[in-house]
Amino acid sequence: xxxxxxxxxxxxxDELRVQWYALLARLLGASPDRELLSMLAGxxxxxxxxxxxVNALAAAAxxxxxxxxxxxxxxxxxxxxxxxxVPFGSYYLxxxxxxxxxxxxxxxMRLLGIAREESVKEPExxxxxxxxxxxxxxxxxxxxxxxxxxxxxxFDTHVGCWAPRFFEDLQAARNARFYMPxxxxxxxxxxxxxxxxxxxx
Amino acid sequence: xxxxxxxxxxxxxxxxxxxxxxxxxxATAVTLAAGRGEAAEPVRSASAAGYRETDHVKKYYELAKx
Numbered sequence: 646x647x648x649x650x651x652x653x654x655x656x657x658x659d660e661l662r663v664q665w666y667a668l669l670a671r672l673l674g675a676s677p678d679r680e681l682l683s684m685l686a687g688x689x690x691x692x693x694x695x696x697x698x699v700n701a702l703a704a705a706a707x708x709x710x711x712x713x714x715x716x717x718x719x720x721x722x723x724x725x726x727x728x729x730x731v732p733f734g735s736y737y738l739x740x741x742x743x744x745x746x747x748x749x750x751x752x753x754m755r756l757l758g759i760a761r762e763e764s765v766k767e768p769e770x771x772x773x774x775x776x777x778x779x780x781x782x783x784x785x786x787x788x789x790x791x792x793x794x795x796x797x798x799x800f801d802t803h804v805g806c807w808a809p810r811f812f813e814d815l816q817a818a819r820n821a822r823f824y825m826p827x828x829x830x831x832x833x834x835x836x837x838x839x840x841x842x843x844x845x846x
Numbered sequence: 847x848x849x850x851x852x853x854x855x856x857x858x859x860x861x862x863x864x865x866x867x868x869x870x871x872x873a874t875a876v877t878l879a880a881g882r883g884e885a886a887e888p889v890r891s892a893s894a895a896g897y898r899e900t901d902h903v904k905k906y907y908e909l910a911k912x
Contacts, residue, residue: 656854658861665866695865759897777897787898837864844857 655790659783665834666780672827673732674773676718682706695833701826709823720820729820730811734770737807743768750803754778757799759787772811775804797842805842809835 655663671677677685685706690696722728731737735744747770754760754769759778761769782791782799791799809832815821816828861867 656858658858658866661861661866691865691867693865762898765897774897781897834866837861837866841857841860844860845853 655784659790662838663780663784665830666776666783669827669831669834670773670776670780672824673722673776673831674771676714677706677709677711677823679711682709682711682714695830695837698826698829698833702823702830705823705826714823717820717823721815721818721824729818730814732772732811733768734772734775734803734807735768737811746770746803753799753802757782757787757791770803772808775808779804793842793845797845800838800842805835805839809839 671681683706686703688699688703688706690699690703720728721730722732731742733742733747734750735747736742738744738746747768750770759781761774765774767774778787779796779800781787782796784790812828812831812835814828816825816832818824818828821828
């Protein structure tokens with residue numbers, strides 16, 4: 646509800662962080678539909694590296710259609726047997742799915758009061774889910790917003806320790822065309838987040 | 847200025863300089879949320895993977911009448 650966002654007085658930069666996380670969660674959770682593509686097509690980046698990546702994403706959105714992107718998404722993240730990339734924290738951290746990092750995440754989710762929808766079958770350490778959880782922790786959509794220290798703890802334990810590598814891989818992936826700038830945006834955003842947490846400490 | 851205020855100000859400036867700032871994404875993210883049938887909830891736009899608060903948290907908010 647818009648109401649509780651006001652009640653919690655989300656600062657301007659936190660609102661932006663929520664939106665970047667939300668965008669990454671959406672793009673990595675499923676291939677974009679026509680509606681999302683037309684929104685992305687209208688993006689205009691600010692100056693700088695991140696802005697350039699946003700412009701590249703907008704251009705890619707203008708040149709793509711949902712059907713092709715469905716295939717690209719499949720080849721990248723799902724695949725027959727396995728996609729080109731395996732977008733799960735446990736896999737990046739241990740080389741296997743469903744390992745200790747996932748158990749640890751589930752424990753932290755319980756403490757934070759976050760649950761997976763029953764319709765979701767994949768493990769919770771999917772990159773899209775983690776971006777969504779970061780957004781929720783910042784905005785307070787899982788309850789009260791987490792303070793910076795708590796956000797940082799979650800970020801360091803479950804996101805910052807592997808997501809930068811994942812986004813680098815995405816940026817360089819053979820099958821990534823539309824998703825190449827998504828990788829760049831993710832990589833830059835992770836670095837910004839890590840540095841900002843450092844500053845706040 | 848208190849130490850904490852200095853920190854939060856420099857953090858704000860940092861995000862601005864990093865190019866996260868308004869303009870690029872603002873309108874999109876809100877529409878993103880609308881696209882998922884949550885027009886009234888721009889800050890809750892992240893529902894791609896289907897995560898939600900657990901029931902006991904929800905119950906708490908019901909009771910607290912948020």
